[in-house]
Amino acid sequence: MVFQQQKSYNVLLCGDSCEDVYHYGVCERISPEAPVPVFKEYSQETKLGMSSNVRLNLESFGIKVDHYTSEEITKKHRFIDQRYSQHILRWDEGEKELGREMDIGTPSPRILKKYDAVVISDYNKGFLRYNTCKRLTTLFAKHKIPVFVDTKKKDLTCFVDSVIKINEKEYSNIEKHLDNPQFVVTLGERGAIYQGKNYTTAPKEVFDVCGAGDVFLAALVFGYLCKNKIEAAIPMANKMAAISVTHMGTYVLTPDDIREALFYDVCV
Template sequence: MLNILVVGDLILDEYLFCDCLRISPEAPVPVINPKYNKLSLGGCANVALNIKKLGANVDVLSVLGNDECANFIKKMLKENEINYEIISDKNKKSSKKTRIFGQNQQIVRIDVESCEVISDDMADCLFKNIEDKNYDAIVFSDYDKGVLSPYLVKKIISFAKNKNILTLADPKKDFLKFKDIDILTPNYKEATEFLGLFDDEDDDNLSKKLILMKEKLNIKYPLITLGKNGIALYNNNTLTRHLALAKEVFDVTGAGDSVISSLAYFLSRKKDINEAIKLANKAAAIVVSKIGSYAVSIDEINEFSEDDIYKKQVKNISEFVQKNKNKKIVFTNGCFDLLHLGHLSYLRKAKQLGDLLVIGLNSDESIKRLKGLARPINDINTRLAMLCALEFIDAVIVFSDDTPLEIIKELKPDILVKGADYKDKEIVGSNFAKQTCLIDFVDGYSSTNIINKIKETQC
């Protein structure tokens, strides 16, 4: 079984659920009526709990105050069979975050804590508890509460390097103390504070920032978690984006913990970095669908379906027609290999013609027959996901024939849309549509032109 160490700030999370039905006459604030509360492990304890639930042995290394909050955290760690080496500091106030919810919406958070950085002597005392141990991975969970001093972090990273132990950190403010670590997992806000502002939707801009992070900190895998935009990794001179998989977002608490926990576990299992990120993305999607911190199991990750990415795909046309019999259906088709401005303009105009825009999408095999073996550039799943992500597209139907004739026969769209270049040409399926409409393209845009430009830049 894997053995993983988690070092960082321990926090007790309290969730107070209330009824909130009116605004106070004394001030513009909600009046709440507490119903029940829930206590759970937070901070590095939540990271440890996540790793434990995935199936590894976990040790926790930290500092707490000598108070009731500390006692409760230790009790919960013990109940969850998580080993710990915790120094009690009578001058420290253990961290507790109380989140107050009204009608399942967070209203306010109350933090009780002290955040003084631990002394080097205390760091040495902590380190003595692990210097004779072997771990598969060491995770630093930094909540800026004082446990992860630069001195302690440097000492543990050096220890890990000598023993060839994987190291990961979820940083808060001070990135530089994690120099020489294997993996850093900042979110967008944290990354901008260290690297400067950047457009996370621009690949070139994002790549430069990830390269800068790698160079400044000498890390193996620079990555940034981007919330709804997923996770970005720069590796082997290539930027890889892993799309967010969340179906519904109720509470983002603990999402970062689930990501670093999953990465530590799956990389320790010798998974490839991209595969580990895919699995971590699934864990994060599950966590944000819950209220409060939540530890995800291996079974939940394995059972998580990414099908919602393709939720606009239609496989039963007759059922779709029956369900939307009172809607004005617009249909068009294409390969949509490399989405560009021309596609977006064309599809937006098509949508404006009716209630529902349905796209017929050529399969990979169909495109190869039409355009040659070098195409498509993007496979069917990628092209399907991109079309499903566009808000003005209501449904996508994949077809393997050379033309969408069979789809049009069954769909019988109110309007069949083609490009203006079809003027005076026979349009397949037009006799099964109530109306045919031609739409002008934006000049200068095509997938072929983009591919040719890329080829020219490589010459």
């Protein structure tokens, strides 16, 4: 399947953001104070996560992104034993029970029509609350602009006329949804399901699944904008997510990744 970017796409992205901080080192002894490992750090790396990772991957496809995100940034510290690429501990810094809510204001039709798609990356941290999501999706549905959602909410009735990308575990925890939902259910190494059809993916050696959902979402949006069909976009999203999991930590696709997987020249 060949995807060709015929135009420059504009996407509105709304969602929570974080910084993923990776601490690389080794655990070689147990603390004398308690039966816990002692971590000796050798290096540290910081990457953007959540909706910011979605933004970077959308931009990898040459998409122009207007990004609305929370001012409060959580830092997720992950401690990795670099000898085995083993994730041994995570510490979240600065996380609040309910963050500041997004104010979408009243955008004019001229501004709305500049977007080819809207992406909602909702980690349910308070920035995108129920009424905000309902107003946002209703507004863009009225103007026939496709909306793609990745959410951790259990009540999905606030997402009007939206394509909802959701993983298998979150799908099983849904409490409410609107009639005739468009679910793209990701199954990890088993691919994804859409409208009863399973889209398989080639097996890969998995190093880290962190951020793979963000890569899948970005590729799904780009594939849809190119082909105007969800069914045509899912195989591409599967391939891109499969590349992501072969890397440690949140990953941003490169033009080489995209060319290698899809055999086309991406416009960047």
